[in-house]
Amino acid sequence: MxxxxxxxxxxxxxxxxxxxxxxxxxxxxxxxxxxxxxxxxxxxxxxxxxxxxxxxxxxxxxxxxxxxxxxxxxxxxxxxxxxxxxxxxxxxxxxxxxxxxxxxxxxxxxxxxxxxxxxxxxxxxxxxxxxxxxxxxxxxxxxxxxxxxxxxxxxxxxxxxxxxxKEQDDPCQAPVDNRMTFELRDLPGSPYSVETRAGVFSRDGLDNGTRLLIDCMEVRPTDQVLDWGCGWGALGMVAARLSAKGSATLVDSNIRAVSCAKGNLRRNRICNGVARVEDARVLDQREKFDLIVSNPPFHDGNSATYPLIEGAFRALRPGGRLMLVVMRPEAYLKHIRRIFGHGSIVTQKDEYVVLHAHIGN
Ligand SMILES: C[S@@+](CC[C@H](N)C(=O)[O-])C[C@H]1O[C@@H](n2cnc3c(N)ncnc32)[C@H](O)[C@@H]1O
Structure with a gap:
């Protein structure tokens, strides 16, 4: 034919x-x-x-x-x-x-x-x-x-x-190279050298919502931090640099994102950060954190963010904090208050809102 x-x-x-x-x-x-x-x-x-x-x-x-x-x-x-x-x-x-x-x-x-x-x-x-x-x-x-x-x-x-x-051994044109690199110089712990690939969230630079969350993220030097849905690793890299005696765990359900995050940790010589693939709707109950940060997937509606809030409540140590950046906060804030008994808006800019809750000591 x-x-x-x-x-x-x-x-x-x-x-x-x-x-x-x-x-x-x-x-x-x-x-x-x-x-x-x-x-x-x-x-x-x-x-x-x-x-x-x-x-x-x-x-x-x-x-x-x-x-x-x-x-x-x-x-x-x-x-x-x-x-x-x-x-x-x-x-x-x-x-x-x-x-x-x-x-x-x-x-x-x-x-x-x-x-x-x-x-x-x-x-x-x-x-x-x-x-x-x-x-x-x-x-x-x-x-x-x-x-x-x-x-x-x-x-x-x-x-x-x-x-x-496939009629011949070699393709008729060279494969696409989707890698992109850039430097971030204005974040806590800068500079960061970043490499991303097509198909990873905000692959051509730092997302504005993520930047807003970084701006108000308080990381203590001994904190163990979870970056929930890490993408190429922005939140996790900053958290790891700021928690010099603690650590950052970066998780994402997507292996393309995690391979970028792993590469970026290596590229920036961040040794107290690990990245792994995980469906983070179900967190391993044996791991505990002092801070959980996330710019959650907005296309998935509540199906990812509600389990994230519920899982965070179980995975945070006494005194532990949850910080999320979202676009339409009402339903998330309501769910945070349902689960944590309280919850507040930390800041908002343009369409982004940072939400916060903590576990009592
Ligand atoms: C809006 S992006 C944020 C990426 C990154 N944190 C940033 O701020 O640039 C949300 C990320 O969550 C990941 N994700 C979606 N559902 C997930 C799940 N169930 N478990 C872990 N990661 C998930 C997506 O693959 C995506 O990388």
Missing amino acids: EYNSPFILWQSELRVINAKNTQAREAFVDVADVQVGSRVLDLGWEGDCLECLQKTGARVTFVGEDIRAVQKAEALRTNGVLSAMPAQVISDAQVVFYRPAQRSAKGQVFEWIDQSFQALEKGGALYLAGQRNRGIRSYAAYLHAVFGNSKRAGRIGRVEIYSAK
Whole structure:
């Protein structure tokens, strides 16, 4: 079968599937004609398409950057691997499925198209799905540039599916380099040298909310500090520098974020800080802290921030403090007061508000 430019539509080959929900998920998998025993790499296809993939009898490996997604795959008894570099996990896939998550950064999607090329054996194919209003056309153009071929393989409702075949050992263009570096010179404990990657929160500089929290963060020299949802590590690095005889623990559910945070701790020779991947909605009850700081994920609404507040109450020592920076504080402040018995606004600037609560001695 000939592969064409993504912009040329061959109606005879195009599969337009009008199916709903579970049928649609099966239809996604059908487009690739997966065989029993095929080595399939799932990079986050259509959520629970994993179940449909399993029904094909293929040998499926799910690679995800977020521990929660990997745990979900494992719960479905699929081989789930936490990695930001799928090609380091598998290099002989016959089929790769990739549907970029709704809020993926463009550079991160390009990186995973590069990674997919590396993860495929020669003759294997990548199936890339997405909606037009979520950038699928520009991803398809990138797909074509990397593989040197591509075609529109199907459409399900508003979701378009493109495929490309690995026909040669090397990609037709060099992989993207998404790293970015900058210096921060006006924070407590400065200077900090920072390296980030596409796909990490506020990757091109310090977020204004994070800066506001740093401005009013009181860290004592012996404090053990938890940076909840550390991203590339801004709060944790400052906390570690200020708690010279204490320590900072940086946790994030996303391995891309944690690898940046680890690199930044190393780059700045911060030895009293550690970064690790963890779904911090469930904190290890054996670890106790004097200060928990966070700029929590705002897209997840209450689903992350409420468990953060409840977990902080259990994880703080007597006298321990919780400090959060949020945008719409009402519900969070109410929940803090429900759990801690009190809670206050420390400061606010533009749309950001810093909230505080502590455990009595
Ligand atoms: C708004 S960003 C803040 C990042 C960083 N602290 C900063 O201020 O630049 C929120 C971070 O929380 C992480 N996150 C979301 N849910 C999480 C969870 N359940 N456990 C740990 N981290 C989580 C996200 O991956 C993201 O890096």
